[in-house]
Each structure stands twice: as C-alpha cells, then as structure tokens.
Amino acid sequence: MLQVRNLTRRFGENTAVDNVSFTIPSGKMTGFVGANGAGKTTTMRMIMGVLTAHAGDVLVDGRPITAADRATFGYMPEERGLYPKQPILDQLIYLGQLHRMTASDARAQAEELLERFQLGGRGKDKLESLSLGNQQRVQIAASLLHRPSVLILDEPFSGLDPVAVDSMVELLRDRTDQGVPVLFSSHQLDLVDRLCDNLVVLQQGRLVASGSGDDLRAKAPRRHRLSVSPDAGWVREEKGVTVIDVAGQEAVLELENDDAAQHLLAAAMARGSVQEFSRIRPSLSEIYREVSQ
Amino acid sequence: MSGTQTSVRDPHGRAPSSSPVSLPPGTQPPWLIVTLREVLVKAKDRGFAISTMITLVLIVAGVVFNAFMANRGEDFTVMVTSDAGQAVIQLADEAGRADDGNVTFTAVTADDDDGALEQVRTEDADAALLQESDGIWTLTGKNEVSTGLAQQVGESLDAYVLDQNAAAAGTTGEDLLAGSELEESLLEGSAENQLLATIAGFIFSFLFYMASIIFGMAIANSVVEEKQNRVVEILATAIPIRQLLYGKVLGNTILAMVQLALYGGAALLALNLTDTADLVGSIIPASGWFMVFFLFGFLILAAIWAVLGSLASRPEDLTSNSAPVMALIFAALFAGLFASGQLLVVASYVPVVSSVAMPIRMLNSPVALWEPLLSLVIALAAAVALLHLGEKIYRRAVMQSGGALTLRKALKLEQ
Numbered sequence: 001m002l003q004v005r006n007l008t009r010r011f012g013e014n015t016a017v018d019n020v021s022f023t024i025p026s027g028k029m030t031g032f033v034g035a036n037g038a039g040k041t042t043t044m045r046m047i048m049g050v051l052t053a054h055a056g057d058v059l060v061d062g063r064p065i066t067a068a069d070r071a072t073f074g075y076m077p078e079e080r081g082l083y084p085k086q087p088i089l090d091q092l093i094y095l096g097q098l099h100r101m102t103a104s105d106a107r108a109q110a111e112e113l114l115e116r117f118q119l120g121g122r123g124k125d126k127l128e129s130l131s132l133g134n135q136q137r138v139q140i141a142a143s144l145l146h147r148p149s150v151l152i153l154d155e156p157f158s159g160l161d162p163v164a165v166d167s168m169v170e171l172l173r174d175r176t177d178q179g180v181p182v183l184f185s186s187h188q189l190d191l192v193d194r195l196c197d198n199l200v201v202l203q204q205g206r207l208v209a210s211g212s213g214d215d216l217r218a219k220a221p222r223r224h225r226l227s228v229s230p231d232a233g234w235v236r237e238e239k240g241v242t243v244i245d246v247a248g249q250e251a252v253l254e255l256e257n258d259d260a261a262q263h264l265l266a267a268a269m270a271r272g273s274v275q276e277f278s279r280i281r282p283s284l285s286e287i288y289r290e291v292s293q
Numbered sequence: 294m295s296g297t298q299t300s301v302r303d304p305h306g307r308a309p310s311s312s313p314v315s316l317p318p319g320t321q322p323p324w325l326i327v328t329l330r331e332v333l334v335k336a337k338d339r340g341f342a343i344s345t346m347i348t349l350v351l352i353v354a355g356v357v358f359n360a361f362m363a364n365r366g367e368d369f370t371v372m373v374t375s376d377a378g379q380a381v382i383q384l385a386d387e388a389g390r391a392d393d394g395n396v397t398f399t400a401v402t403a404d405d406d407d408g409a410l411e412q413v414r415t416e417d418a419d420a421a422l423l424q425e426s427d428g429i430w431t432l433t434g435k436n437e438v439s440t441g442l443a444q445q446v447g448e449s450l451d452a453y454v455l456d457q458n459a460a461a462a463g464t465t466g467e468d469l470l471a472g473s474e475l476e477e478s479l480l481e482g483s484a485e486n487q488l489l490a491t492i493a494g495f496i497f498s499f500l501f502y503m504a505s506i507i508f509g510m511a512i513a514n515s516v517v518e519e520k521q522n523r524v525v526e527i528l529a530t531a532i533p534i535r536q537l538l539y540g541k542v543l544g545n546t547i548l549a550m551v552q553l554a555l556y557g558g559a560a561l562l563a564l565n566l567t568d569t570a571d572l573v574g575s576i577i578p579a580s581g582w583f584m585v586f587f588l589f590g591f592l593i594l595a596a597i598w599a600v601l602g603s604l605a606s607r608p609e610d611l612t613s614n615s616a617p618v619m620a621l622i623f624a625a626l627f628a629g630l631f632a633s634g635q636l637l638v639v640a641s642y643v644p645v646v647s648s649v650a651m652p653i654r655m656l657n658s659p660v661a662l663w664e665p666l667l668s669l670v671i672a673l674a675a676a677v678a679l680l681h682l683g684e685k686i687y688r689r690a691v692m693q694s695g696g697a698l699t700l701r702k703a704l705k706l707e708q
Contacts, residue, residue, distance in 0.1 A: 045526075048526070048530045049529075049530060050526050050529055050530065050692060051692070067533065070530050071530065071531050071532070073530060075526070075527055075530050077523050077526040077527065078523075079522075079523040080522075080523070081521070081522030081523045081524055082522065082524055082527075083518070083519075083522065083524060084522065086334065094326070094330050095527065095528075095531070097320065097321065097326045098323055098326055098327075098528065098531040098532050099531050100317050100320050101320065102317075102319035102320055105319075142527065143527075
C-alpha cells in the first residue's frame with residue numbers, strides 16, 4: 001500500500017500540488033484524473049522522487065519511502081522516450097539490469113513482454129523504426145520488465161489502439177492480482193470506468209475526491225429515475241424531492257431519504273402507471289464530472 | 294506475467310529497503326552497467342569503428358611512407374664533356390655515398406655540349422654539368438634541378454676548384470681550410486632528438502585535441518539524449534544519478550584511452566617493422582607520461598562535458614554552450630604546438646593544458662621527477678573537484694525539461 005500524505009509542490013508563485021493526500025491500495029487499480037494542469041504529473045514525479053516535495057511525504061506500508069523502494073517501482077513518465085537509436089531488446093535489458101536484474105533474467109523477461117505485445121520478432125530493430133503505438137508498447141514493457149512492486153503510470157493508454165489497450169489491461173490485471181498497487185492517470189474516462197476500483201481526482205492542485213468506487217458512489221447524491229404515464233410534471237410539487245430534470249414522462253430526481261422514495265412511488269402509482277422507478281448508479285466518470293465542476 | 298515471479302519476492306515484490314547498495318547475486322553495480330553500455334554502444338557504432346580503422350591505417354601508412362622515403366636511395370646521372378666535370382661528379386659520388394650511403398652520382402661523358410643537353414632533354418640524364426669557354430660552370434636540368442643534386446654538385450665543385458687553385462698556388466685545399474672546421478653541439482639532447490620531440494609534440498597535441506572533442510562530445514550527447522528523451526527520469530528512479538554520471542565518464546574515458554593506446558601501439562609496431570625504431574626509444578618514457586596525463590586531463594574535460602550536456606535541452610544547444618570547454622581544449626592544443634620557455638613551464642602545471650605541455654617539456658629537456666608528479670597531483674585535484682561540482686549541477690539540471698540552462702540558473706535549481 002502506498003500513501004501520499006499532504007504532498008505540496010510550488011513552482012515559483014504557483015502551487016502545482018497543494019496539500020494532497022490519498023491512498024493507493026495494494027492489488028487495486030487507482031485511476032488518477034483531473035484536467036490538464038491539475039497536478040497529476042507533478043504528484044507522480046514526487047512519488048517517484050524525480051521532483052522534491054516542498055511538504056508532505058510518501059509512505060510505503062506506513063513507513064517513509066526510500067530510494068531502494070523506488071528502484072523496485074515501475075514508472076512510465078509523462079513524456080515518453082527511451083533510446084531512439086538503440087535496438088529495443090538491448091535497451092530493455094539495460095533498463096532491467098539497472099533495476100537489479102541479471103542480464104539473462106532481463107532478456108527472458110523482455111522477450112516475453114515483447115511477445116505479448118506482438119513485437120516478438122523485432123527485438124533487434126531500433127526503437128525509432130517502430131510506429132508510435134509500438135514505441136508506446138516498448139515503453140510499457142520497460143516499466144513492467146523488472147516485476148515492479150508498485151506501478152506509477154502517467155497516461156499509459158494514450159496512443160494505444162484497442163488491441164494494445166486490452167493487452168495492457170491484461171498485464172496490469174496480472175500485476176494487481178499479485179497484490180501490486182497501480183496508479184495511472186488518464187483522460188479516457190471510459191477506461192477509468194472499466195478498470196478502476198479506486199479514483200483520485202485533482203483539481204487545480206487540490207484533491208477533490210478520493211476513495212473506492214463504492215465509497216464515492218455512496219457519497220454521491222442519491223438519484224432516481226422515474227418513468228410514468230401520462231406525465232411526470234407533478235413531481236415538482238412533491239416534498240423531499242429535488243428535480244434534476246423532467247421531460248415528458250421521464251424525470252431524474254434527487255431524493256432526501258428512503259421515506260421520500262416510498263412516498264413518491266405511492267404517489268406515482270396513484271396518478272397512473274409506473275414504467276420505471278430505479279436508483280441511478282453513477283459511473284466514476286460521472287462522479288468525476290460532478291466533483292470537478 | 295510469468296509464473297516464476299512469486300518465488301523471490303515478498304507479496305509486494307519489494308526488495309529490502311535499508312541498503313540500496315546491496316546487490317542481488319549475479320547483478321552488477323549500476324555504474325558498471327552504465328560504463329559497459331557506453332563502451333558497447335560506441336564500439337558497435339559503425340561510424341566510430343570506421344573512423345578508428347581509417348585513422349589506424351593512416352598512422353601505419355604514414356610511418357611506412359616515412360621509412361620508405363628515408364631509406365630510398367637516389368641515383369643521379371650527370372652529363373659531362375670534360376675530365377674536370379667527371380672529376381667533380383666523382384667527388385659528389387664519394388660524398389653522397391659517405392653521407393647516408395644511398396645517394397650515387399654517375400658521370401656520363403658526351404662528345405659535345407649539345408649532345409649532353411640532348412640527353413637531359415630526353416631524360417636519359419638528370420642534368421648536364423658544363424663549363425663554358427670563360428670558365429663558368431652551369432648545371433642544366435630539363436625543367437628543374439633537384440636540390441639534393443644541385444647542392445652536392447655545388448659543394449663538390451667548390452672542393453674541386455679549391456684543390457685546383459691550391460695546387461696552382463703550391464699548397465693543398467686541406468691546408469687552406471685547416472682550422473676552419475665548425476662543429477655543432479647541443480647542451481641538451483641531440484639535434485635528431487629535437488626534431489623527434491617536435492614531431493612527438495605535434496602528435497601528442499593533436500591526439501589530445503581529437504580525443505577531447507570526439508569522446509567529450511560523446512559524453513555530452515549521451516547526457517542530452519537521455520535528458521531530451523526523458524529516459525533519465527526512469528534511470529533516476531532506478532539508480533542514484535551520480536552513478537549514471539560516473540558510468541558515462543568512465544566508459545568514455547576507457548574508450549578514449551583504448552583508442553589512444555591502439556593508435557600509439559600501431560605507430561610503434563610500424564616503426565619497429567620498418568626498422569626506423571632506433572630513435573623511438575627516446576620518446577617512449579614521455580609517451581608513457583602522456584598516457585597518464587591524458588587520463589587526468591580527460592577526466593576533467595569529461596566532467597565539464599557531462600555538465601554541458603545536462604545544461605542543454607537539445608543537441609543543438611551544445612554547439613553554443615560548449616565554447617568555454619573548446620577554449621580550454623584549444624589552449625592545450627596551442628600550448629603543445631607553440632609554447633616554449635617560461636610559458637611552457639607554466640602551462641605544464643595548468644590542468645588540462647598540462648596534459649600536453651608537460652610531456653612535451655619532458656621530451657625537450659630533462660625534467661625533475663617531482664615536476665610531473667606535482668602537475669599530476671594538481672590535475673587530479675582539479676578532476677576530483679570538477680567531478681564533484683559536475684555531479685551537483687548534473688543532478689539538478691538533468692531533470693529540468695524546457696529550454697537550455699545557464700550554469701548560474703542550474704546551481705540555483707532545486708531538484
């Protein structure tokens with residue numbers, strides 16, 4: 001488990017990350033979302049020690065992080081890049097060795113990862129001769145090669161085709177199944193919805209939400225969808241009901257409590273027929289949109 | 294991933310955190326991995342291999358060509374029309390054989406002047422030595438008279454005429470010249486060694502100049518490449534950034550030294566094979582010192598180049614910000630080529646410049662042992678100080694993306 005506690009970083013007058021705390025649980029995928037400039041990359045660079053924090057700390061299983069911890073992490077920086085003019089297998093082995101792998105282990109692991117990304121026969125090719133999508137796959141391989149204990153991935157899915165996204169997801173699932181905490185930032189909210197058990201939302205350097213999907217949903221306003229005939233306009237007058245949207249026979253409502261729900265349903269049945277009365281389960285992307293408004 | 298990965302690590306796969314230096318069995322320390330990579334990447338680089346081979350071939354060819362030119366005898370055929378002419382050429386032949394033993398003169402007698410000149414015109418002879426009726430001698434060539442030929446014939450003619458005139462005056466040429474002999478001698482070394490010292494000085498200067506730029510640039514480029522591609526962020530999370538710097542400096546220093554030894558070895562081998570090695574003995578000690586001074590001077594430059602690389606944001610920035618280090622390298626080159634006297638003595642203690650200046654001083658004249666040792670200590674101190682400072686700047690600057698940095702800005706940066 002990785003904890004970020006009160007992390008703060010300023011660049012001159014601008015506070016890029018302001019007193020941010022959150023937890024990346026083991027064996028879970030944590031999505032890191034926020035608009036451009038919200039402070040995601042700065043936070044990740046501080047976790048990786050590439051950037052010094054002006055305040056706050058990072059804890060690994062409750063104790064302060066060390067360089068040796070970070071050496072076991074897998075990191076994919078925001079700006080991509082390995083060695084463009086070097087053969088891909090050579091540089092993966094090099095990076096593996098720097099991560100304390102033996103050369104033979106690094107080679108075996110690199111070959112396996114390249115195979116999984118359909119790059120099996122291209123180990124001797126120079127990185128720059130690969131398409132951008134394939135370069136991205138090599139970059140991912142570089143971050144996974146040394147069987148990292150924690151994964152910190154800055155926009156790992158950007159630039160990947162759907163097939164590569166699936167291979168990537170599969171690889172990440174393998175890691176979380178082993179108990180590895182994964183933090184990844186993304187602008188692709190559908191992916192966040194699909195993958196994440198956990199969400200951290202930053203806005204202008206500040207934390208606006210964090211926690212598991214269930215927690216966040218529980219905190220989110222309880223909304224219901226009501227579909228009645230002949231018309232739903234009458235709901236505006238009901239007590240304990242806040243109308244979000246009414247159009248013809250459909251209404252989206254926020255209800256104060258369960259009593260209000262029961263009351264509303266009874267009222268609806270008295271006025272006509274009820275086609276649907278259901279709790280709306282918000283997606284993480286909807287929660288993100290909600291909290292970052 | 295694979296099924297094998299659970300065995301070594303704990304459930305979180307985390308290595309022990311307390312000792313970053315402890316290495317799993319079968320792995321190498323990070324600086325060594327970086328060093329090996331620098332060497333291997335360069336060694337596999339086709340351009341580098343080709344340029345090294347070409348330089349090697351040029352060195353060997355140069356030595357062989359020199360030896361060939363030195364050993365090559367010259368045979369001159371000179372047309373004459375008189376006994377006097379024949380006697381002069383005879384004298385020239387004796388002198389030529391005596392000097393180096395490989396210049397010969399053959400006199401061929403023609404019936405008349407025209408016949409003699411015709412032989413020159415058809416290149417059957419190198420020149421014609423003719424005496425006109427008023428006693429004036431002329432040496433005529435086709436379109437040139439080679440200096441060796443003219444000089445030797447001129448000297449022999451002097452001697453011949455001197456003898457003739459002396460005999461007419463009832464004495465001998467030798468008596469007339471008695472007591473006029475002037476011998477040259479040098480307080481230090483010999484004339485031959487002096488020439489060799491000058492040549493060796495040129496070679497030292499250029500080797501240092503070339504290696505400083507080729508391998509120095511390689512360090513700077515390798516740093517800026519990692520910075521530009523942001524690989525350095527991955528590397529920095531894996532190993533202490535200091536080890537990255539040391540690995541690069543060490544790798545390129547090894548490459549530079551190996552290349553230098555290769556060039557020097559090829560030159561010595563060629564000199565030995567061509568039997569021109571008799572004079573080489575005198576430059577071997579200075580060459581050994583040059584290797585040591587080269588190492589120290591290069592370490593200093595390597596630290597500077599690494600810093601320049603970390604300050605740049607693209608390879609193009611290097612051309613503009615490398616002016617100070619280029620000035621230092623040029624200073625070493627020019628000190629090697631032109632400095633003498635007091636200036637050379639001072640230069641032999643200035644780090645980097647001393648790499649060339651001290652070995653050249655040692656070639657020119659005897660130098661007490663403490664002098665190169667002191668100079669090395671100064672260079673070593675400078676190397677340690679600069680590597681230290683370089684590490685500080687490198688650590689800060691290499692993580693900065695955005696534009697090129699100045700030294701002052703870099704020192705103010707926080708990580």
